[in-house]
Amino acid sequence: MNGTTALRIENVTKSFDQRSTRIPVLNSVSFELQAGTWTTVLGPSGCGKTTLLKIIAGLETPDSGRVLVDGSAASQLGATAYLPQHDTLLPWRTALGNAILASEIDGRSKDEAKREAMALFDHFGLSGFESMVPSQLSGGMRQRLALIRTFLTQRSILLLDEPLGALDPLTRATLQKWLLGVWDELKKTVLLVTHDAEEALLLSDRILVLTERPAQLQLDQGVQLERPRDRGSRALVDQKSQLLELLLKEGAIT
Numbered sequence: 001m002n003g004t005t006a007l008r009i010e011n012v013t014k015s016f017d018q019r020s021t022r023i024p025v026l027n028s029v030s031f032e033l034q035a036g037t038w039t040t041v042l043g044p045s046g047c048g049k050t051t052l053l054k055i056i057a058g059l060e061t062p063d064s065g066r067v068l069v070d071g072s073a074a075s076q077l078g079a080t081a082y083l084p085q086h087d088t089l090l091p092w093r094t095a096l097g098n099a100i101l102a103s104e105i106d107g108r109s110k111d112e113a114k115r116e117a118m119a120l121f122d123h124f125g126l127s128g129f130e131s132m133v134p135s136q137l138s139g140g141m142r143q144r145l146a147l148i149r150t151f152l153t154q155r156s157i158l159l160l161d162e163p164l165g166a167l168d169p170l171t172r173a174t175l176q177k178w179l180l181g182v183w184d185e186l187k188k189t190v191l192l193v194t195h196d197a198e199e200a201l202l203l204s205d206r207i208l209v210l211t212e213r214p215a216q217l218q219l220d221q222g223v224q225l226e227r228p229r230d231r232g233s234r235a236l237v238d239q240k241s242q243l244l245e246l247l248l249k250e251g252a253i254t
Helices: 049-057 095-099 101-105 110-123 139-151 169-186 197-203 234-249
Strands: 005-018 021-034 038-042 064-069 081-083 157-161 189-193 206-210 217-222
Touching: 005 049, 005 189, 021 049, 021 064, 021 189, 021 217, 038 197, 049 081, 049 157, 049 189, 081 139, 095 101, 095 110, 095 139, 101 110, 110 139, 110 169, 139 157, 139 169, 169 197, 197 234, 206 234
Parallel strands: 038 189, 038 206, 081 157, 157 189
Antiparallel strands: 005 021, 005 064, 206 217
């Protein structure tokens, strides 16, 4: 963490047309992320968390407001690495081939990309599975592979949309630990969307809570817990209870 602003969201507002009705989704959302930090967004289902990530990634255009990556308001498409809720692995490519896809698209050295990928395969417990295709991997392994591909994009900002949401509790807990280790090593700036208040507290430097649609920022809170964090600690359990109470008031079922 160096105090440099990596991402700035300024008064972002977004609506969608649904038949003859205009549905407001985001209402003047503003915040900024410091380089190398981990921020998590919580909020009720359907409040616009995924829409917010897509706007930052350049996949959606806001009705008003703007997104600045490293101080630039130029087109955001490709400026960040975006991992959607589903892994989007290419079924005909091997695990290693999927991992280095972004590097190939960027025109980087394939040998260098493979070396970097192999290191992360070891870090994420996938050594020995490099030549397998996605259909031969378990759900947890596929998600680990998708995370490896995201970390290898050479983008400094990672946008993660509930990457662990479909996993069983044990796999999820293991991946949380792995994710923290890779983040700490590579010093990326992470913006995570999740429905899990405990996950937010375990992983984050900071938590943002959105209201129901049209979403506004109702809480911007630093996480004052020493790492490594214990999910059973009194301090974490108390903060989780407070977050859940706030989310339930907003109609979220977590």
